[in-house]
Amino acid sequence: MEDTNTNKEAGTDKDYTADEIYHDLKKDYDGVENVTIKDRNVFCVYADDDTLWQIFEDIMDGVKSIEFNAGANEAHYLEIIP
Secondary structure: OOOOOEEEOOOOOOEEEHHHHHHHHHHHOOOEEEEEEEEOOEEEEEEOHHHHHHHHHHHOOOOOEEEEEOOOOOOOEEEEEO
16 A cells, blocks of 8 residues: 655655655745645645745746646645646
8 A cells, every 4th residue: 555644756766755745845834734745756735825835936837737726615725746
């Protein structure tokens, strides 16, 4: 079974944990609440909407895919493929 608690950075052999990604983002975006690894190439960032939009705008040109998920009555998050 594949470990879903890590994310491999594109072009490297380095695996990043959700905790490492969280702490890295938290340095620049105080509103980040949580980071989860969806699968080996996808992670999700949970935060308030203003923080999510700021992250979206800052990294949208540097990732393969980024999607803002903001359904009614559910947590809002970014789904990112680095």
